[in-house]
Amino acid sequence: MLLALDQGTTSTRAILFDTALAPRATAQRELPQHFPSPGWVEHDAEQILAHAQEVLREAASAATAPIAALGITNQRETTVLWRRDTGQPIHRAIVWQDRRTAEACGRLPAALITERTGLLPDPYFSASKLAWLLDTIPGARADAEAGRLCFGTIDSFLLFRLTGGLVHATDATNACRTLLWNIHTGAWDDELLRLFDIPRAVLPEVRDCAAEFGETTVLGRPLPIRGMAGDQHAATLGQACFAPGMVKSTYGTGCFALLVTGDAPVMSRHRLLTTLAWQLNGKRTYALEGAIFNAGSTVQWLRDGLGIIASAAEATELAARADPAQRVHLVPAFTGLGAPWWDAGARAAILGLTRGAGRAEICRAALEAVAFQTEDLLAAMRADTGAPITTIRVDGGMARSDWTMQELADITGAIVDRPTVTETTALGAAWLAGVQSGLLPGPGEAAAHWRLDRRFIPRGGRAEAAKRHAAWLEAVARVRSQAAIPPG
Template sequence: MTHILAIDQGTTSSRAILFDAQMKITATAQQEFPQHFPDSGWVEHDVSDLWRTVVETCRDVVAKADIDADSIAAIGITNQRETTVVWDRDTGEAVYRAIVWQDRRTAAFCRDMKDHEPMVTARTGLLMDPYFSGTKLRWILENVEGARAKAAAGKLLFGTVDSYLIWKLTEGRAHVTDATNAARTMLYNIHEGRWDAEICKLLDIPMDMLPEVKDCAADFGTTDLLGPTIPVLGVAGDQQAATVGQACFDKGMLKSTYGTGCFALLNTGQTAVTSTNRLLGTIAYQLDGKPTYALEGSIFVAGAVVQWLRDGLGIIGQASDTQPLADKADPQQRLYLVPAFTGLGAPHWDPDARGAIFGLTRGSGPAEFARAALESVGYQTRDLLEAMKADYATVGGDLGNTVLRVDGGMSASDWSMQFLSDILGAPVDRPKVLETTALGAAWLAGMRAGVYPDQAGFAETWALDERFEAKMDEADRAEKYAGWQDAVARTLTR
């Protein structure tokens, strides 16, 4: 068996990627699916779209590669995190659309529960925020007719997207998840490695709805989807899978992924750091029953701001148009775009904030908007790193000489990565393999299957494509960042 199949189920599309025995990409298939916005701040997916696109891309990628499915040794899954699915144990039908991680409908409930946040944070590393799965699950039970009674009777199951896909792939034989996805639900005690009964009681969630939690490399069941029986041996939430794919196995290593949102993870080793700057404590990965922890900063809008330029404003035809347009921007104008379309994530956590543009003049046009959009990603990343530096210092860590490893679609933009390095005042490394999320899932499965090397061997395969060094002088950097901080302060609602 010479191949590993990675399923990458994301926020706007599903992808299947085949890797060969040398961890090189053999073929890729991708399908987008509709987004649903039934109310302000609400974001949903039709669960059938998630499953359909996964099935079709898996079959497409095998056809494209022109291989026999029996040459696939294992499947690895990586997925959009926090997105919440509740389905009928007997029929497999979802009782409601998937509530997406971006969804803010439970903001009022989270505000009402703020007194409980210290307890929740101490156990889960997370904040009492609509971002996470727990309050989304509660909303479904409270608002879908008959759901509460069915759940109490043991007839409904909950899962993040990975869990639902595995349940479908195994035809209902496995109701499981991995530690990284469990850690994003706000229901999982990351220190004790178990679902937290007190938090479940607080949110009125029956614990028998919850999946069994496994390591990231484990036996998750088998599937006959492609004909021959293939084991699912690797699972990790997308940002944790990217951390693995970037080989950030050493304490102090840092990666940032630029997709729909932006997510920076700092490996803190065996220490679960409690943030005083409203970052998240989480599990980076778990192998052999031992969790490795991370500090995480989550930005809700990164690549999505470019989609907004294209679909909302219509000033670009495709994402690649943004960079040449930004190059034409008037250097004398300084626009700040705060892309709080669905609130602001770390380190602000203001679900009620909304997007704003500051510094407009009569001369402001598409070029200035494009530049401000790209720069917003760099500014938000610096917000995260400033918070990480402060938190990591509390346990004796020092990020003074840290190199940021980047990946995701937006990392292909030289303009964006150069500005990122400039505003951070730090080196930014882009690897040769940008598909680090899928690669991480593939390595977990392939390592478990005995096809791929161990951690040390895998880390040696990481290869640099380009390093971006800061060119901006310190005074200009400080002035630009101060302007950004002022713009954000004007946007915050609390």
């Protein structure tokens, strides 16, 4: 059997798979969020580790055959700095959603960063968070330069602790999201390290997604760790999007759409990210990515912040009963806007309220925002590649909502395919571990194992969809920060 650890923004789960990649057991722990200041988001890395150990043991206890290997997938960009001798973090993890370095990022040379990394100088990525930690925590910079500290994203921190401090490594997909790794050379970039003033001594070794990452004794015996990928890259693999032109869109805390482009990077002209899809056998495969910061987290806010629903399922039920004549828009810029706007100063708003609007209309607006934001990303992808996008493979918690997925098909005009296994992030991590263990086939053969659960066909005319999307764009314009809006 194969074990996958999926460490996400709001929860940590482990899933046990058989070698047909059918899930056999799941264990999960919800992860508390910390908001020490407006726009700041943090996690307790020690709590993440404790949850990881708990869910791995719980899921593994259901095994009916030997567990051959572990694969790890993780929330990307979230930044941890820890002591090399003890493994103890010197500060809470700074989460990918955190915006504390927005002002510093605004002073960075965008052209240089984009040319080397395919990314944009935004607080979303790891480098500015790491620089903030080194500059803010007393003694951190001196310790880092002396080699007494380790930097990593969540995967790297978990790997270090699960292997007893023996392995300080990451994989290429996580490295490419730091603003420090050159997507053309496949190595840490000296000029970017100088730009952010990052000592090379803190950096992890970068390996393939399917590789030997050491062993852990978390289950009481040596268990090889043989797969690692950032969550969106693992989901791309789990969705069997191996061919150029295929698109997957994951709806979790945020929404992330990846379009596989092949062996050469396609540099976006419409403010998407050029990123790795995966790296196997030393060969890099690239993708265009659009990142939406708030999707499922918006529904969570309706529950925990506004208190107008008790569960995500209730949001869907209310949305389906909403008055279609009420054109309410909820722009979920709680932590700024991601692609294609990249506006760190934007803030969330509910627009178009009337006395006839209520809980149902607000829930509908929250779910519609996911579809509208996805169309923003797909429009940029179509413009960058000159090719139509006819089908999207979807996954993540929100993909379980039939109403939301039908809305997605209607707004984008694309067929929406939902697989039988929607936990594709964990599935991709398990597949990597299985490939490295020699138990599973490579990409060509693995594509045949993908299974469709339900297909959502677009309804209605494109003119009506375009009209609704235009109204959404007007709402977005009203929440954007003036500093981020280009003249004209």
